[in-house]
Amino acid sequence: MNTLSTTGTRATASTPSPGALTTTGTLATPLREAVEDLPLPAIGEPIIEVRNLTKRYGRNIVHQHLNLDIRRGEIVTIVGGSGSGKTTLVRQVLGLERPTSGTIKMFGEDISTIDPERARLMRTRTGMLFQHGALFSSLSVYDNIAQPVRELGEVPADLLRDIVMLKLEMVGLPCKHASKMPAALSGGMVKRVGLARAIVLEPELLILDEPTAGLDPRSSDEVVELISTLHRALGLTVVLITHDLDAMVALSTRVAVIAERKVLVAAPVEEAAGVDDPFIREYFLGMRGRRALQALPPERRAKLPPAALLPASVGVKPC
Ligand SMILES: Nc1ncnc2c1ncn2[C@@H]1O[C@H](COP(=O)(O)OP(=O)(O)O)[C@@H](O)[C@H]1O
Numbered sequence: 001m002n003t004l005s006t007t008g009t010r011a012t013a014s015t016p017s018p019g020a021l022t023t024t025g026t027l028a029t030p031l032r033e034a035v036e037d038l039p040l041p042a043i044g045e046p047i048i049e050v051r052n053l054t055k056r057y058g059r060n061i062v063h064q065h066l067n068l069d070i071r072r073g074e075i076v077t078i079v080g081g082s083g084s085g086k087t088t089l090v091r092q093v094l095g096l097e098r099p100t101s102g103t104i105k106m107f108g109e110d111i112s113t114i115d116p117e118r119a120r121l122m123r124t125r126t127g128m129l130f131q132h133g134a135l136f137s138s139l140s141v142y143d144n145i146a147q148p149v150r151e152l153g154e155v156p157a158d159l160l161r162d163i164v165m166l167k168l169e170m171v172g173l174p175c176k177h178a179s180k181m182p183a184a185l186s187g188g189m190v191k192r193v194g195l196a197r198a199i200v201l202e203p204e205l206l207i208l209d210e211p212t213a214g215l216d217p218r219s220s221d222e223v224v225e226l227i228s229t230l231h232r233a234l235g236l237t238v239v240l241i242t243h244d245l246d247a248m249v250a251l252s253t254r255v256a257v258i259a260e261r262k263v264l265v266a267a268p269v270e271e272a273a274g275v276d277d278p279f280i281r282e283y284f285l286g287m288r289g290r291r292a293l294q295a296l297p298p299e300r301r302a303k304l305p306p307a308a309l310l311p312a313s314v315g316v317k318p319c
């Protein structure tokens with residue numbers, strides 16, 4: 001159960017308290033440094049259980065008998081070709097689309113049978129960053145971040161201010177940006193504000209659809225770093241849709257590959273890379289894939305299939 005405290009209910013040891021704010025409203029230590037020695041969140045019970053999911057649009061069968069579990073504390077990356085149904089899968093998990101058949105449980109409850117009040121509560125336990133950023137262009141940064149809190153009801157103005165400013169700090173944006181309009185922000189800043197809004201209700205689960213798409217490499221790296229920091233600081237579970245191989249390798253506890261309308265494999269990246277499948281060979285074992293995989297720490301690199309260890313500059317003919 002979440003509260004609207006600024007300290008968080010699950011990670012009191014790791015989430016900065018308002019006392020960690022200096023009088024100028026900036027964090028005494030950047031969050032990244034404050035959490036880098038913390039252990040990763042422990043892996044716990046499944047909080048998303050997708051069973052035998054089929055989804056069609058007319059004749060277009062997007063998912064067929066798809067299964068996927070996501071456990072508390074994980075960062076699961078969902079990869080797959082364009083149009084393979086990644087966004088459609090998370091839209092069904094969020095209750096924004098109805099499955100044609102099959103079941104989806106969130107936090108242990110079947111989302112097709114829960115009553116509207118519990119569904120509303122469930123939504124406050126999940127933060128979402130949609131593919132196209134989707135800040136309200138007519139609202140300031142402050143009002144964008146405050147919006148999910150305001151939707152819940154009356155919150156005293158000074159508490160709301162503390163909540164918004166803390167979240168802004170947590171995503172590494174100085175509070176002077178609070179009054180800016182989205183059009184005045186860079187792409188990386190828009191993603192940060194989107195992340196601040198996604199975590200404003202202190203969710204347990206964060207779903208991110210292509211959070212680094214369209215960013216330059218440096219801004220992408222910063223967003224990846226921020227996701228990793230928030231995962232540790234808030235003890236989050238993260239579902240991350242991405243095409244970005246470096247982000248996938250850097251962040252995933254497991255990667256779920258969607259191909260042929262189902263989840264082909266959901267495993268640590270070094271295992272998934274060894275699955276015999278055309279999409280996996282092309283995506284993981286091409287030049288860019290190998291370069292990304294070879295950045296794994298030595299003990300995980302040792303588990304890669306031999307083809308992933310070929311020099312990243314050598315082209316490999318797909319077999
Ligand atoms: N609302 C919709 N109505 C009809 N078809 C849709 C709708 N949303 C998605 N699709 C189709 O479902 C397939 C998967 O789309 P999507 O989940 O967006 O793929 P991805 O996110 O993997 O690129 C595509 O063929 C797309 O055209």
Ligand SMILES: [Mg+2]
Pocket residue numbers: 086087088131
């Ligand atoms: Mg998509």
